[in-house]
Amino acid sequence: MLVTLHYTDLAVAALLLLVNGGLSMALDLGLARPLLVAALRMVVQLSLVGLVLTRLFALESPWLTLGAALVMLLFAGQETMARQERRLTGWWSYGIGTGAMGTAAGIVLLLGLSTAVRPDPWWDARYAIPMLGMVLGNAMSGVGLALHTLTATAARERAAIEAQLALGHTRWTALRPILRHALRTALMPTINSMAAMGVVALPGMMTGQILSGVDPGEAVKYQILIMFLISGATGLGVLAASLATVRRLSDRRHRLRLDRLVRRKQA
Template identity: 45%
Template sequence: MIHLSWLDLTLAASLLVLLMLLCVVLGLAAMNRRILIAAIRTVVQLLALAWVLKWLFAQAAPGWVALIASVMMLAAGYEVMGRQQRRFRGWWGYGMGAGAIFSSSFVITLFTLLVLIQADPWYMPQYAIPLLGMQLGNTMNGISLGLDRLTQSAWQQKEVIEARLMLGQSWHETIADIRRDSIRTGLIPIVNAMAAAGLITLPGMMTGQILAGSPPLEAVKYQILIMFLIATGTGFGTVLAVFLGAKRLFDERERLCLHRLK
């Protein structure tokens, strides 16, 4: 494996500077702050993760693995809430995304470790943490997109929804089209990723294994496994979050409650 120097990373960072200059030329200087913050977060978070994983791999204790996994899922739930333009007020704003992420990503990862990979011990951090991380990242994106489309569409179409309610339709019927569209929106990224894998793009895990010296066929098998698991986790998580969100938009008397959104 070819090792990268800090100079290599500095040269890569200089490309971001070129991007920021382009943003200034195009009148998008306001984006530079977001780009800079995102770049700093990338460096700090990944370096911190490297040190944590190095220590965690040496310990291989189930309690520490569970703690790291819990922190990752809680952070993913917070990111889901933060990425929505109109999010639910109170505990629902956080709990809905976090609950859907836990119910899908954690269960899928546990199934993978116990049944498919059969690592010994099953909580081996070299497998558990990367698998959970890949699940969380994609599931988080799907849930964020699905909930954002749900709340935005409900807000924009409130007159249509209320008119249908007055005509005698149930809340389930009035929100059905929006709910289906929201689920479809959440699934689009992972469906596109699967369709493009191997033909247009080389998925990250497979590329990393090949660069590390693994046989291409073995890397491909792992990538296929991961893609299927990610698609399943993203799908179940998005469906659960959108259904919970749709229900939350109505009260027990089936009235549209947009005041529950910020």
């Protein structure tokens, strides 16, 4: 049985934010304002998304579904770039992250829709958009973390990398330790999440389905499917973005090109 939530119920839950804000001010953490802004952004964005999805589901248009997916991807690319302390100059930082996430999420989503879920039609927005949101959100976090780690570490280990290049090693050999470190750092949150799921934490999708009346066994199967899709998209996206960034941080003469990096301006 689905329990309908009222705005008063949400207001009561929002009181917990006041507790967090009070703790921040008491401990001088400086997080009260960012917490308030983040909460307001979340409420506004989710409210608008709810209105858009209601209309999108009713229209049942493949082109509108594709348009919504592209908008989600473009915003994900912007968020990925914003999380990097050092980013590639020009459009490269945005283009690499967006391209890697779009390719990985597209491949994985098409696989899931065509082989496991099989909605009719296969592009049904009621299935495609929520699945894309979960896959793309996790891929965004992984790609952003990988690129941040890769570029920051390359700048920090410049002397060691150039020493390897001076000894005659290729750019791939010289940058391999940094690449491996970035890949491990980016993939570890997904691995930890899967390892703790079920025993330590009940994931949001599964909990939402159970609260809406879906049989727990069926909700578990959907959650397992989504986690496989998320891990696949994150792995593919992280690998593609990292390899492209390594290639951009060097040239055909196997020289390190840190001049192609720019530090993010501090607010």
